[in-house]
Amino acid sequence: MRVSLFITCLADQLYPEVGESVVRLLHRYGCEVDFPELQTCCGQPAYNSGYQDEAREVARNWIRAFEHSDYVVSPSGSCTGMVHHYYPSLFENEPEWKAKAERLIEKTYEFSQFMVNVLGIKDLAAEFPEKVTYHPSCHAMRLLGVREEPGTLLAHVKGLELIDLPYKEDCCGFGGTFAVKMADMSEAMVCEKAANVCSTNASVLVGTDMGCLMNIGGRLNKENKPVRVMHLAQLLEEGVKRGESAGRK
Template sequence: MKVSLFITCLADQMYPEVGESVVRILHKYGCEVDFPASQTCCGQPAFNSGYQDEAREVARNLIRAFEHSDYVVSPSGSCTGMVHHYYPHLFKDEPDWLLKAENLVNKTYEFTQFVVNILGITDMGAVFNGKVTYHPSCHAMRLLGVKEEPLTLLANIQGLEYIDLPKKEDCCGFGGTFAVKMADMSEAMVCEKAAHVLETNAEVLVGTDMGCLMNIGGRLNKEGKPIRVLHLSQLLEGGHVR
């Protein structure tokens, strides 16, 4: 199975180790992974700020980058959600590009979606002895409907003690440009989210979107709380394999 990695801006620039974990996991299950070097941003920051023309041009580049890919896999529900829900809107008046956008939609998956629903893997044989809580990101959960896949993978990690996050469906306050334009509101939201994480007494917070994890992790760090923050792929790959 040939898979192209859609790394996303945050993972590429700040968390490359997340992309490395995803690639190693895909290799483990027989995928041939490539990395189209021409990929850049998905256009979400421009789109969310109302700059649809600029977002459209960025989207064209991403469509071209993955035009010949069989499957496209990303460690981000947010960027995958952008492709799935807003690319068809961006090109609704351009039939040729709309077809290309829909082709990309049909082969693009968030990491846990692909692993569970396409590869059919629910147990990676991982072992992690510790308390873990999980933050479900808004875009993965609401735009893509990714709810059970991450929990299924977590449930099959031997030794892991899963602790449900209070008010887990509440936004962490990041929202990309929202955190810049509405900084005070964003800070209040992430403070509340961090407090709920601390309620669990978990040693590790996991998620599937680095934007959320960067935001929550930054708040926990500012408060001096020693909680590890990991993308789910890192936990799955980094534990012992039974």
């Protein structure tokens, strides 16, 4: 199976190890992964700021980068959600580009969606004997409907104790440009989210979007809270290595 990695801006510039974990896990299950170097931003920051013409131009470049891919997989529900939900409206008056966007939407997935729903993988023979809590990001959950897939993967990790995060469906306050435009409100929201994370006594916070994890992790770090922040792909890859060391097949 041929898969193209859509790395996203945050992962590319700040968290490349997340992309590496995704690629190694896909390789583990027989996927041939390529990285279209034409890819840049999906256009979400411009779109959210009201610059639709600029967002449209960026989206055209994204489509050019991936239009010949068999599958597109991303470690971000937010950026994947941008493609799925806003590209058709961006190209409403450009039938050729709208058709290209819709063809790409059919084969573009967030990482956990692809693992569970396309590859049919639920148990990676991973081992991670720690207390973990999960933050469901707004875009992955509300735009893409990613609700069960991360939990399905985590439920099959040996030794992992998944602790429910209080008010887990509340936004962390990042919201891309929202955190810049409404800084005070954003800070209040992330303080509340960080407090809820700490109330679980989990040693690890896991999620599927690095924007949210960067925001919550930054707050936890500022408060000197000993909570490790990981993308789901990182946790699963580390768990696979632990499982192999423990002799799991």
